[in-house]
Each structure stands twice: as structure tokens, then as C-alpha cells.
Amino acid sequence: MHIEPIIINDDDGDEERQEEYLAPGISTVINLTGDASSHKPHVPSPPSSLHSASPLGRPLSQYRYYGELLQTGVAVEMPAIPELHQASFLYIKSIIHEPDRGVFLSGLPLTRTRHLRGILPRLRNELCLIHEVSNDDDRPADEQALIKLEVTKVIGARALHFTNADFPQKRYPQGLHSTVSEIEQKGILVCRWRYTLAYRDRPAGGKSQPPEEFGLEHLSRKDASSAPYRVSDMKRRNIWRGGKTRGGAFHPHRPADREFTVDVEVEPDLECPSESEEPWEDRRPQQQYTFADMFCGAGGASCGAEMAGFSVKLGCDNSPHACETYRHRFSGSELRQMDIFQFILEDADSTLRVDVMHLSPPCQFWSPAHTVPGANDDANIASLFSCHELIKKLRPRLFTLEQTFGILHPRFEHYFNALIHGFTQYGYSVRWKIVDLLIWGCPSKRRRLIMIGSCPGEKLPPFPPPTHSGSPQPGDGTRPYVTVREALRKITPENTMQYPLHSCCRERWCPDTPLQRTITCSGGIGNYHYSGRRYFNLREYATLQGFPVDYEFRSSNVKKQIGNAFPPCVVKTLYKHIKHWLLRTDHIRCLEDENDELSGSDGRRSIDGHVLEVDSDEDEDQPEYLGQRVLSPSASSPVSDGYSSRPHEMGFDTQSKRHITFPACIDANQRHHIRYVDLTGPIDLT
Structure with a gap:
């Protein structure tokens, strides 16, 4: 059967219809039923899961099974669970004996x-925790x-x-095993x-x-097993x-000679102070x-970022029309029109x-039936994949990315x-x-x-909570959606862009709803003025796209400039949230903007009722954490006492002698793209 290709790109005015065409396939990957109009205040519900553990029965401190001592903090291998990305290991958190049913292990x-289908480097004996959680569960x-x-x-x-150390630190010792198969079956496992x-x-009976x-997320310092596997998050960021x-x-x-300098050649053994030791300070004017x-x-x-309080330092684009607008609007910023x-080179x-x-x-060429190479395929794909080169070049603490959701289609x-x-x-x-x-x-x-992304050693912010909803409820921190009438009411005669109006004859519609x-x-x-007598003018389009009413567009192709934009009003909300997060992690109090107030001496603040809690490093004798759960010091190590008593496995100094080595990267195609990978020859065990 012949399937016509679907092309989604910035020049296509029918983008919405194309995304609707792809929506059924995308809905198998990510939930698309969350229509914003159905937003309700958070009400906790009882937990349930296909594999959920329940604390029924009598807890056991330990259990011996075929000579193996099982207890909290021990990891076991198990049959793979397809629903959990072939999870085949369990980190024991408790042992329960259920009458008439037997003994069960509860764990992660x-x-x-x-x-994980390529989202992480495919490295030998490297594991990843799988957390399935429900947003209606507290x-x-x-x-x-x-x-x-x-x-x-x-x-x-x-x-x-x-461990929170970067690969290949803390991986399995070299030389203990003579074959790759033995490494897989008996070698030390590492989770980062x-x-x-x-x-x-998640209703009872499975995932609907x-x-x-x-x-x-990369594990943080607090998630590490114990001191030997814990490194300073500040050190990770400094090295990067x-x-x-x-x-x-x-x-x-700030004087020019006090500008922040970058040293990416920081010695790995450099000892960095804990960020929790940084005193709270007021932000400089x-x-x-x-x-x-x-x-x-x-x-x-x-x-949007400027409205949120950021200093726009740099922009890059190759559209001459858009760059003319950008250059006029951000004359104090550096623009690379290329x-x-x-720019990367x-x-x-x-x-x-x-x-x-x-x-x-830019939205790329995504075709459900694209099997024959096209003339622009390489350029289209490279444009998307330039993102990681930009990360490598500018090394931001945080980044955001906006893209058409059509890329989530299974194909x-x-x-x-x-x-x-x-x-x-x-x-x-x-x-x-x-x-x-x-x-x-x-x-x-x-x-x-x-x-949203965060660099090595930087904590990953959550998404900001909704600021608007279709049915605001008391205590949910939202306001009604911004309607077409509200948005267009801000336009004054001085803000009108002098372009001819185009008449039409359509049915009137109520402007007291969002577009x-x-x-x-x-x-x-289908977008036209609610009077039904004309189409929106360019100023109205820009305002409905979230631009300030005085935003000045230059050159031609203004409608395309507007349609391509990430709505500034949305960026303002997102970036205010990011700014508050950074101020909190930096232990900085901001007193110049009432919207940036940090209440209390500890700097905690609330965004629409959600308190930003950011963990800070603690001394070694403090309780350790795995995720958000506090572990007692005696049970915090993910490796049991039984394992820790085996120095040849757990306390081995991988730098002390020469060893037989095997490549840690099991995918030959990715080896040249992984930092610090031991390249001794291709071995693919998949």
C-alpha cells in the first residue's frame, strides 16, 4: 500500500492538520488526552500499578535463598520485565513474608x-533506575x-x-574477569x-x-552508594x-579584569567545597x-527571556528577514546571521x-513512508542534531528546547x-x-x-505548574485562560501595523475564549477575526502569538516570522520559573523584583503555591538519599555488608596495576562519540 509522505516544515501553513494526522501514533508514546481545559486542582489518589509493591505481610530483615543472603541494599538479577524496559535487576528495599503466598522482595x-533504545550511551554493565510514578500520587x-x-x-x-561520577569513573575493575561474558554475568554493575x-x-490493573x-536524570551526590562512589557535583560542573x-x-x-573565566582543564582530583557551604547573598543590582x-x-x-529578567547575550539564525527584526529589537545583543x-565551526x-x-x-522533514533518500535529508537531519554541538560549544548550565510534537511519532x-x-x-x-x-x-x-536540560553537576528543574486553566478552582493557583478579546484589547491605534486588511465573509464567533x-x-x-468580516491583521496575529503589542517587525514575511516564533508570553512564564530555580540553587536572594521574592532566610519561594525545594550537599555523616527518600545511614548503601566484605570486588583500585581490558561501550557505532570510553576494539553484545 502506498502511503503519501507527510512533510512538516516551517513553510507549511497546514502544520496543525499534519500534527493531527500524526496524533494517533504519537498517543501511543505520550499522553495527548491532557486537554488543558480539563485542568483540576491536585487531589491525591490511592496508589496502584501493574507491578506496585504493597507492604502486606510480615517484614523480614533478611532472607537466605539458595545460599544468597538477601537483605535491604542488595541487588538481585531477575527475569526481564518487558513493560519496564526489560528491567532485569532489583535493588531490594524490603522483604515481606505473606501468609499462604510466600516471600516477596520489594525494590526498585x-x-x-x-x-533504553538509544537515549543513553550503550555501555557495558551500566544500569539505569526505572521510576514509574503517578502525578496524582503524593x-x-x-x-x-x-x-x-x-x-x-x-x-x-x-x-x-x-554513583554520580561521570563515566568511566567507578566502573567495574579491569582484569578481574577473563571474558566479556563473565563481565556481563559476574562483573560489578554501576548505576548513574x-x-x-x-x-x-494509574488505575488498578495497569496503565490506561x-x-x-x-x-x-544523572544521579546526584546524595544518590551515591557511599563515600567512595560520591563526587562533588560542583566538581562535575567545573570540569564541564x-x-x-x-x-x-x-x-x-563588574570590572573587566574580574570577568568570570573558564577553565575546562580542571584536574579530576580537584577538591571542591560543598555548595551547601555557600552563604545566602543578596543579588547585585x-x-x-x-x-x-x-x-x-x-x-x-x-x-520572553528578557521579560523574565535575563540578559540576552547571543542570537543565531540565517533568515535575513527574521534577522532584520531581531537586530532592530535586540540591538545590544550579538547576532550571528549565519x-x-x-556558527558551530x-x-x-x-x-x-x-x-x-x-x-x-526548524521543523524537519518527517515522513511516515520516507524510505528513499531525498536531496535535503542530510541537511534536515543535521539541523536537528546540531543541538548537541551547540550544547558542547556554549556549555549552558540549563537549556530549553521547543519543537513540533510530531517528532514523537513512533516512526x-x-x-x-x-x-x-x-x-x-x-x-x-x-x-x-x-x-x-x-x-x-x-x-x-x-x-x-x-x-528542559541541565549540565553535569546542575540540578534539573521541574516544569512550571499551570498558570492558567479552563476552570480555575480555589487553591489551584491558576487564572482563566487568556481570551482573544483580552489579548486584542491591549492593542491601541499607535500599535497598529500599517498593512492592508483582507475581508472575508464568515460566521461570527465568540472572542471570550482562547483562539x-x-x-x-x-x-x-480557519483563523479569522471574530466579527467574521475580515482576517486578523498582522498586529493581531502577533498579539495572539504572545508578542507585546509594541513589538516591531521589520522586513517582509512578517506573518512567517510570527508563526515561527516561540510565544514570548509563554517563554516569560517558563523562564521566570527557571530564574527562580537558579537563584535558589545559587543561594541568592533577589530583592529588586517583587515577583522574585525569596521568603525566609533559607530562600524558599513558592510559584503558584508550589514550593521550590532544591537539595544541597550535606556532610558525609548526614542521612543519605536515593531520589526523595531518606535512608538511614546504616542502610543507605546500595551494596550489602556481604558484598562490601569482598575487597576484590568492592574496594578494588582500578589504577593500581595493569589489567586485561574489554571495551565498555557495546555499540561500535557510538564509541567515537563517548567521552573517555576505553577503545580497544568493537564488541556488540546486543
């Missing part, structure tokens, strides 16, 4: 990174993610470390990542819908980008976090850094997973979801894939 599932994620396993299904105990799949709800949000300037790298009154806007277009993201690849050794970067790669999975892999290969944590931008204040309906159709490069099919 882990899978080999090679089973329990800690570690508790929600527990699964139950019959003890009779245990294959055997395995040595496992949790946690993959969270968040569902709207796919997840609505995904998060892939040379450190940070607390409160923001832009400070107009006019100090701001710096922002770079890649694929900036006419400046929608830059406008192809993104030229220029000044390859540059130490240019920004605090936060936004990426809006494009290898493209999307490769995009995620491009970030995680450098140690960046990422989270992503599809957002109807109505919930963040956009006057027009627009669903987009939104991603129900997406604004695209051609204006959007």
Missing part, C-alpha cells in the same frame, strides 16, 4: 542502558516506583554501585541514571494511558564548563543570568559561555532518541513533555514538545 527496578517517587518480586524468581545476587515516566493516573512526562557566577554572569558594573537564542528567528524566545553549522576553541540557552530547531523514534542521546552523552539531564501553551498564558491553542486554532506561518487554517 533497573535495566541495562542498552535497553508519595515520594522512590516509594511509587517500588515493584514486588517473588523470591523464587531471583536468579542471583549482584554487586551494584550507585534515573529514568522517570510520569503518568497522569502512556506517560505524560519523561525525565532522564569551568564553574558558574552565582546570581548570573551578566553584571554591568542589575545582575542577570545570560541567555543565548539558537535558531532565534524574529526573537520570540529572546523577548548557518548554524558555520567558527571559533572552535572559544570559551564563550552562557547560563541558559534556548533551542528551536521517528530513532531521530528523537538520537536527539536525547546527543545531550546525555555529555552528562546532561533532560525532561520533556507535550504542553498546550494555553496553560502558560498563550492566547491561542498551541501544543509543543518542551524540553482554538494554532497560528502558523500562513496564519493558520
